[in-house]
Amino acid sequence: MKRYLETGNFAITEGAILAGCRFFAGYPITPATELAEAMSYRLPQMGGIYIQGEDECAALHLCIGAALGGYKAMTATSGPGYILYADPYGWAIGCEIPLMILNSGRVGPVSGITGAPGQGEFYLTRYPTQGGNFETIVLAPNSAQEAMAIVVEAFYLSERFRTPVTVLADQLITDGFEDISVPENEGEMEEMGFRKWPRKINRGPEFYPATDEIDIPPVVLGHNTGALCSDWTPTEEGYDIEEVAAHHKHAYRLIYKIRNHRDLFNTLYEKTFMDDDPDLVVVSYGTPSRVVNTAVKKARQMGMKVGALRLINLWPFPDEHFTRKTKYLSVELNWDGQLVREVQRAAPKDSKINFLGTCGDLPTIPDLIEAFTKILRGQSLERRGWELEGW
Template structure:
């Protein structure tokens, strides 16, 4: 029986539709830049940091060629605020950074989210704590990307690619979601996927992508911030075209004026949370292999998923019925993917355990959710195979050097 394989993401279809183009050997940062250009990017503002520096470099070369703007900001906070401003001015905008710069963006995140401004933010994660090691991969901003601003009362959209090719398509998708949901969409990539070179197909004519790219539209009329509404696909508010909208980080009315009344605060919060929660099915993206008969399901995202998938296929060859679940949309968290009452093995690049906590919350039996954390370097196929066998055959994780299994 053939192994069941499923990719639930818009580009599963896109890559069938677009076949005319060129095959290159390029890095994830290059694919990200081209994906943004293909999506209609107008402004990139940011501050370089390893391993996201190449994105800034590619952008500074690429944007002037298409009448766009590259702006080297004085820091990450200013960079993201500039993006929000550019987006309010009618342009699609993006910034990119790594962990140390990402933490500086929280104020700007809040402004953009509460004012429903579409912006795409890239975080190429490197190992921590804090500034860690510049050239080593990490997955330490899983929760930070969810709680990317203060005050709560928001939902966020976070996507994570696992290859250079997927980075290209996923970047277009991120811009589409930012436009449709009028919010910040975060691309949570990592040092491996950003720096890795891989064969990359690029369509020859980005103009031909108009069927899949959501164009920027301009809302010039009130209400600017519909209260108690979870409607999506509303045109983003744009200023400077004979009209204006007030933006501020304070609770505001449908017209954009600051207000200190609880009813306004409640209805604003209703919108910010429910425009995303009520349309979760529009955001869900994942890859699954061999879940039907799986005795253990390996869970991973980003670069980690690459070796984990090879390990799952290898474990099957060795007689362990392993399944593979790769999350592409990380937030809102896809609880519905964890309904199977099976043991889960969660592999991620941190020792503290982040993704594993959400899986423990969502799975039927948290005592059968196992953790396999590595720090600074990828899991090996051999390590993951051993762990899959341990969980499937003996219901426990083997002890292996430099791998953390404890979450509590």
């Protein structure tokens, strides 16, 4: 194990290389640029390939090309680049291409504030492309060290599920300097719980079987397997077909291969002070969860029966955590309230659901303690100037 004081971008790069990633195509964008830079330095040393795309759309298409050639590939961006993935993301979902996509959230919409954290792509990562009829896997770490582990896990899941996996981080995770331990060999990787899955080659002739099975090797070109992949509705052999029944078979696979095997990743969450059915459950993901955890500990010392639920597996949304009727508070890095909508949907009907949103900066511990106190007294949260949205 080697220890570093380094950024999340560094940790993610090392994680990707440990996972077997040997191809990176990206486009410079704050705050994911240093990740591309680190890749341009590290990948050639490992015999891997780094290239820059003419835009993000091209970058993800380049990754698709490399993945079709049998490489484990990834790209990284922020919100304004992530929306340009819409086109290739859909293709990769449809053709079941394993990829790892990192999104480091900043303040939107559009270019917004480049060097500050935001969580505006909660829903965008669920629907990164048009058309529907698919399910996506999204994981959200809350530190540089965890980002490394989650990136390895994302590569692992992408191979087993044959689908792109998005890792949703934010500017504080990718740009922030933290204490990072990097495993130096397979043994240390295992010790840290890192799982790896090798790229296998699908030899056909059924390239797109209409089942929810996982662990089917992806389509790889260049081995003369007669593999076909396209943006059209595929038959099981990969031919294009205009037929609703065939499309439903394909869509069934895209939806249920993920929904029916959630046990492979729905264990990714963290619960703090949740064993005694707290009166208020504070829900968050990513960097804000670190402040939430501290605030919840403090509130407990003050006698408040508060618990924290941190989601790592964001999509498919883990409804199972919201079966209990109680008070909920969603703490997010946006002012419009995104995660809170899913909590509203998943929680029992008459639960009291609150929202506290900051953007560009984290909520403070006093902010959170004040919010907990109000909610537990049965009061509603209010908007506080330009700093804070609450309801």
